Amino acid sequence: MFAIPRRHPSRQVQVASLLVGGGAPIVVQSMNSRPALDIEGNLQELEELKKAGCELSRLAIPTKESLKAFEEIVSRSPLPIVADIHFDYRLALAALERGAAALRLNPGNIRNQEGLAEVAKMAKRKQVPIRVGVNAGSLDKRIIAEEGGVNAKSMLRSAREALGFFEALDFDDLCISMKASHGPLLIAANALIAEACHYPIHLGLTEAGTKEKGAVRSAAALAPLLYAGIGDTIRISLTADPVEEVHVAYDILQALGLRDHGARLVSCPGCGRTEVDIRPMAARVEDYIRTIREPLTIAVMGCPVNGPGEAREADYGLAGGRNEYLLFAKGKILHKVKEEEAFGALVQLIEEGLEDESEE
Template identity: 50%
Template sequence: MFQRRHTRQIQVGKVAIGGNAPISVQSMTKTDTRDVAATVAQIHELQAVGCEIIRSAVPDMEAAEALGAIRRSIDIPLVADIHFDYRLALKAIEQGVDAIRFNPGNIGSDDRVKAVVDAAGSHNVAIRIGVNAGSLEKDLLAKYGSATAEAMVESALRHVELLEKFGFANLKISLKASDVPRTVEAYRLMAQKVAYPLHVGVTEAGTLNAGTIKSSVGLGILLADGIGDTIRVSLTGSPLDEVRVGYEILKALHLRQHGVVITSCPTCGRTEVDIISLAEEVERRLAHITYPLRVAVMGCVVNGPGEANDADIGLAGGKECGLIFKQGEMLGKFSEHALLDVFCREAETLAARLAERQSAV
């Protein structure tokens, strides 16, 4: 197991971040925040797949005023994403958000920053200092020659010092670039300098396939280093995929247990059942299960029975058929056309029983 870096713990609504708290999974709505119904509907979908904190863009005052109705309609913490206009931050806080994401340096004078900090402090609202490589201060770009990891860290530290000057420490930090090496270097440097919790991610990572790979590499390196208290996978696509990928990264490192963990055969010339379609359908049909059920979908007799037998529930394919194993015992042999329905039904029943047993302990 990896040794997590110890950080100061803060609260974002009901979710603890840092310290010994589990690494939380976040996403961002992709609706127009001014459309309350659409935004709330998307948040409910995200919550159903495990999203623990949600952020929404606040481009204008109408969007800021919509946050109150959104917050009253959801059960997870809401973060307002603010740029440039400190009045939007004040309105968001007034509307009951749990945190705001902004850069103190881009909302104007120290008086404006102090106004936001005072309001956040009096309403117990956390602040995320969010530094992106694409929007660094001009003097830092001139000093370092480009948006280097060192420039990102110096930018973040400026913002931290400004908030600390006003007595505010209920904060977390992110330093995101669109490439993995620079992102990793920036977070490693920052981890040596502060004890604040870190929100980690690779920004603008790309489409589902490329973005998943890039995020998995970047977040995997950092999390294996013990760096990261909350994560967001940034994909050009559905925010539901952001949450799913986030959990898969954490599950792969044994940092969180959430939902089905599937071991599946890559297939080869020995496979005599359509294991590719079978595994994809098993993953889709069991996606609603939140209990960490260990599932094996194997294609032949070489490794299949052993892997399937070692899982909570598994199947091993044969010629137009498959064997189903449940908790170490063979349940039976089933034809290829019946295999999927029987397997998913048995998996759902087993997950419900194990979850009930766990909650009773």
């Protein structure tokens, strides 16, 4: 009844060794937050992104002075890097020469068609895909006027013109993104492009906001599309450490049954039956399990009455009693533990379980 959605069929592109579209797992990407000239800072950020599960990152190249640093970052990066180019096609050519795994170009910002044709020619020679990144905030004025404003139709028109431009040059190693900061516009525009083309679709709500609000807004806007099978790669744009973007992306995909990415927490809200301080415990456990890549379910429940039963699908869990917790595994109570020792006991139980699994 609630089957995992059939994915919108798209052709597959290859970004370095990473497959995007064509039924490949939905790729989680982010964007470096530091200036390109900060080589060591960017490399450290990339290591942290990779550790969190990020598969692809984008780096802005605003000036030609950034190019040498970009080259060094690419050569030492643990992740493939997408070069983000605005305004100047010559920066795109230089980024291709310096090892970009993909290009992201905004058709509203690069108007030199001869220059773009040169970019397509070089990208084809180097087998580097180009993402056409349409953004509701930077549509061509002509298109806005002709389509009656900034709307899903004007975004579709912008995408079609840009994709058509590359197709006319016999270049089809393309991805498309239709980004907006307004959820309904994002959903409508992506539904239209999914019907209109077979290129892999990159999803993201732009200017989503800070860590918590941005996560909620992104989840609300992306979930209807993902559940309709639309989207081959996602980025959650947060005003926060980019590592948070990766955690939120996986949380959304995991909640929809689209990707497994390690352990997940189930926890109850607590109520009049709760006699332990459940909120800090749930937060502490959630923080701890971020490092676990096995698909475990860990429960933190407020009471023994409903706790182990309601969380019976959990591999390991805690259920609160009076200033103590019951430690349980797969619905079975193991033993009591003092409240202040419960976190350590749960961690020990999980780690012993993981060790046993790795020995089997």
